[in-house]
Amino acid sequence: MAFVDYYKILGITKSASEADIKKAYRKMARKYHPDVNPNDKTAEKNFKDINEANEVLSNPKNRKKYDKYGEHWQNGEAYEQEKQRQKAHQKRSQSSQGGYTQEDFSDIFGDMFGGGTSSGGRTNAKFRGQDYNSEIQLQLKDVYKTQKQVITVNGKNIRITIPAGVENGQIIKIKGHGGTGVNGGPNGDLYIQFSIVNNTKFKRDKDNLYIDVDLDLYTALLGGQLMVDTFDGKVKLTIKPETENGAQVKLKGKGFPKYRKDSEFGDLYITFQLKIPTKLNEKEIALIKELQKLR
Structure with missing residues (x-):
């Protein structure tokens, strides 16, 4: 297998951080994506190479193996095990025959990845x-x-x-x-x-949704009807008289779908934010002052 420099493919150095790898991958993937380069075989190959490089370097464990074993990184651990096994075999051969033979020094990677059955009767490992x-x-x-x-x-x-x-x-x-x-x-x-x-204007916490809804002063004081948004449409709410700022209501089953649980949903929590009227005219100010005297 020819050595492929994944760092060079992504345009980064071996000291690149995980964030650097992620940023470089997204930039290169956008540049060579098939949707951006239709019928471009070169871009298609580059896109394939970029994905392959990201799959290795974005995984810390695989990246460590790649840095150590190069093109043989996928089977690095198996290589180490085989090397230790052959060392043990060599020691046994030395003690029984008084020295090493050329066969004892067979190419480890050749035995493991394409060398067929060795003289010692070993078969290719899977x-x-x-x-x-x-x-x-x-x-x-x-x-x-x-x-x-x-x-x-x-x-x-x-x-x-x-x-x-x-x-x-x-x-x-x-x-x-x-x-x-x-x-x-x-x-x-x-x-x-x-x-x-x-x-969206909804906040999500697992399968529950949260939203703030403006409530005018008069509806808050006297009660009434209010149309509010849910994730899949609008619903009409009945507002109780004297609803306070920050009051919260729960709409059961109007939240987000539960993962891998068909037809089950979380809840939607609505928090009312009281809107104080502004730009009052003289008559409104007089009425509010009258109310103030009554209170």
Whole structure:
């Protein structure tokens, strides 16, 4: 396997921080994304390389292996184990034969990854493929309902189902969609992290939603009807007389979908913010003064 410099692909140095890697990946991915460069084979290859580099370098554990073992990073631990096993074999051979033979010094990587069966009768070991990491950025409204989406990972299109109610920062695993196993070993897994952007006026806390609603002084004092927004439409509320500033009401089942629980929702909490009238005319001022005398 030829060595691929993932740092060079992303345009960063080996001392780059996790934030630097993330920033560089997003910049390069936007530049070479297939949607931006239709029918451009070079951009398509660059996009594939960028994703591959990010999948390795954005994972601290994989990055450490890559820095140490280079193109053999996926099987670094297995390499160390094989090296220790061969050292033990060499010591046993030395004690029984009085020295080492050329066969004892067979190329470790050749034995493990493509050298076939060695003279000692060892067969190629099977190794699990690498795990891939990807990030999907969505709007809050996008995860209010379950949806399907096609994502590109390492040059392959994968159709996934995104359950309603997924949270910001949540990671889900898609089994078997990582790197191909070595010598018939199992494939790795795909880990997808969700970045949920909330551009709505609602605040979300797990499956509950919160919103502030303006309430005019007269409705607060006398009571009445008020139309308020929920995440999926408007509802009419009955306001009790003498409702205080900061009073809160709960609309059961009007919150956000519960993750992987079909037809179950959290609650919506509405907090009333009293709006004091301004730019009063003379008659209004006189009436308020009269009320003040009564109180």
